[in-house]
Amino acid sequence: MxxxxxxxxxxxxxxxxxxxxxxxxxxxxxxxxxxxxxxxxxxxxxxxRGKEELFAAVVAEGVNSIEEARKNKSDFDFDLMSDDDLKNAWKMNKELLTGWFKLFENYRDSVVLLVKCSSGTRYSNFKHDFIEYVAENSYSMYEELIRRRLTDKKISKKIMHTLHSAYFEMVFEPYVHNFSWEDICENIDAMISFFDFEKFIGIK
Structure with missing residues (x-):
């Protein structure tokens, strides 16, 4: 045979x-x-079975790795977090942000396909769904801050989502416009300078 x-x-x-x-x-x-x-x-x-299943196979490894990282970095057990842990989670952390971009660099082609070339597939809302997931988890963290009286600032879910949408535009746009790694490092510094989550949340 x-x-x-x-x-x-x-x-x-x-x-x-x-x-x-x-x-x-x-x-x-x-x-x-x-x-x-x-x-x-x-x-x-x-x-x-067809073109969409082939597309899914092309991006499968990247999707699985990104989703695993997203869950690991976004799911928190508040019972195990001190007040300082919870407050520090809102700090702009260059090492953490660089880690995200290094992960995306490992799967650059998949990221480009997902954010730029996926219209008509099950991944056409990849960016929106990614942002929604992270924003929902961030809002849960914000509610825990409220519960612990670490902030008294009132923020709606809609505004939390808007903030994360702006933030992740600067995460994903480098892959729409084919940034070099040097450009991405400049982008990371710009994000750290621009976004002040601690001030936005009103952490005491």
């Missing part, structure tokens, strides 16, 4: 990544993807 060609899937994924990056999901051509990978469309459909 003939062995399956193990090189087909990597070739398909690499060809698909190039096509999606060049043309976006909606304009990408499965025929062009197959031609570049030197495989038949039949071989593609044996592995993927």
């Amino acid at each position: 003939a062995l399956a060609d193990s090189s087909i899937e990597p070739r398909l994924l690499e060809s698909a990544k190039k096509e999606f990056l060049a043309r976006g999901f909606e304009l990408a051509s499965l025929k062009d993807i197959c031609d570049r990978a030197q495989v038949t469309t039949g071989a593609l459909y044996k592995r993927y």
Whole structure:
């Protein structure tokens, strides 16, 4: 019995990544993807049900790593946090912010695909959903500050979301506009200078 060609899937994924990056999901051509990978469309459909499933496979590793990091950095057990821990969580931390960008750099192509090329896929709201998740967790932290009387400033969920939207525009825009790492480092310094979450929250 003939062995399956193990090189087909990597070739398909690499060809698909190039096509999606060049043309976006909606304009990408499965025929062009197959031609570049030197495989038949039949071989593609044996592995993927269609273009969206192929797109999902291309970004899967990046999506999984980013979502795992987001959960690890956004989910808090308030019972284990001192008042100082809770207040320090709002400080602009260059090391932490740089860590996010280094993670995104490891999956740069996936990040570009998710924020720039995913219209028409299940990931078309990736950026919005990412921001919403973090903003919801931040609002829970804010409510804990209120409960502990560490702030008495009144902030609505809508305003919390707006602040995070502005913040994450500066996180994701470098991947829309193909910033170099040097540009990203400048962007990090600008974010730290511009955003003052402690003042916004009114931490005592």
